[in-house]
Amino acid sequence: MTLINDRTDAIYVESLTMGYGDTVVLKDVAFSVKRGSIFIVMGGSGCGKSTLLKHLIGLKEPLAGSVFLSGVDYWNADEATQLSVLRKQGVLFQGGALWSTLTLLENVALPLKEFTTLSQADCNALARLKLALVGLVGFEDAYPANISGGMKKRAGLARAMALDPDILFFDEPSAGLDPVTSRNLDDLILKIRDSLGTTVVIVTHELSSIFNIGEDAIFLDSQTKTLLAQASPKTLAQSGPQSVRAFLTRI
């Protein structure tokens, strides 16, 4: 299976080298994410999945190479362009990263207030809708400290979706969730993609999620510090490189 990479894809990454200071974490990474697809980033712990994610959401600048987000060469664009790209992306952090002094409703309404011209009442109404979308009706006035881990993830998702992003990023969404809750979250992600056409990028090593909702995937390797393979999870499990198959078929 050959993939035709195109700079106008939702995400297009070209000879990307990443690291902290002098230590290189991953080198020469290249892949692309098709619009509207569910894309999985996998690999062992410490292989640089979160690091890669930071490069895709504008938190960390590459050592070398380029990242094209919605057709924009992000790290060579001017600040206004960068901001408009970021506004069309949503990120669900590993711990939810909800602002602890705001209620769930205020958490979701904040980006709406900052970046739209809607009235306060409309912002709140829309925030309520987004919370309903993730099944959090009745928890609008709860504080993040007083809800469960699964609910924090869902609230984080509602906040990530506040501005109707084109691309949603998830860092280990199922970490710390029970299998049923994590399955529900997978279903929710799938539904959102189907009805809103959002491109979804998920960092995970949860096998059930990978096979349930993953349509395309890359595997990162900490030994060679490279991207080992890109294909659909099923293809990778059948005919991927040996170490990828081992990863995907451990039961």
Added chain:
Amino acid sequence: MESAHYTIDGEVLRVGLRGAWVLQGQQVYESPAAVLKERSGVERVAFDASALQQWDSRLVLFVLEVFQAARGKQIDTRGLPRQLLEWIALTEAGERFQAKTGPVNFFAHVGERAGDLWLSLAGYFRFLGEVVMALVNSVRGRAHWHWDDVLHFVQNTGIEALPIVSLISFLVGLILAFVGLVQLSQFGASLFVANLVGLAMVREMGAMMTGVIMAGRTGAAFAAAIGSMNVSEETDAFKVMAISPVEFLVIPRLLGLFLMMPLLCLYADFVGILGGIFVAVTLKGLSLVEYLNQTRGAIALNDIFTGLIKGTTFGFIIGFLGCYTGLRCERNSAAVGSSTTKAVVYSITALIVADAIFAVLFNALKV
């Protein structure tokens, strides 16, 4: 151009959606509720999205506004984009998770506040008890804390505070001397400024100023450090390992402060007197030897002791309140800030109250 165009067709109100209905844009439209109120006789509401170019959840908000306004009427959604209907269906699926919260009753609120006050008083005593128990455990050799930590706080609360204590005490001594000299020189009793500065520093100002500095510097630091540990569940991590946070976190801080406060007070007294000398001798030309002799005659040993007892008590109050507000800090980042503020305000208030009690006590005991 208006983003929503209303046309009446018999008993049907047709809502024409036009242009881009997106969050990042501007929409101008007449409120559907107003339109429906104005035109009675409408039985059915239908949509027409043929002129709609682009949409996102901004449109969902508007469509729901129409639904709300047209309650009790027939609503024909066939004209809406299919995905938009799915979007709305998703939010309704979410209603299943609905939970209930009731409005707060006034009396319940008053009762709660009264209960809170009692709980907070009870909380101080309980914490005092925990501290005492931790000390008892320490004497029995069963407590989890280390002298290393105590030394850390000795350094942190004592030695590192020397510059600021020096500066403030010197200035206080200097101010006392200036104010005193203006009055005393009118009676030709300038030399008695040594009594004034010496006694005021040793009995009152040394302990008080050190206390205020420590409340702002150390009490706040204790509250912030322990409070943020509380937020990130680090104190819980101690508890589940059967380590009392009071023993591990509070005792070393209290001991460090307890050891350093008397020394800092003595030091403040000394520097304050130097401030007095600076004014009296170098600026006003009194003799250094006479000034020193006058000071020695003015200060008795029990004056120094009263200052030290106060200083030590102040140290305990500051450490106690700093650690207490830190441990009781709620689990969010703003709470760390407010518990730090509380630590400082409560400490300074408590210092002044304690000072007043000491004044009465020492007067009664004639020391």
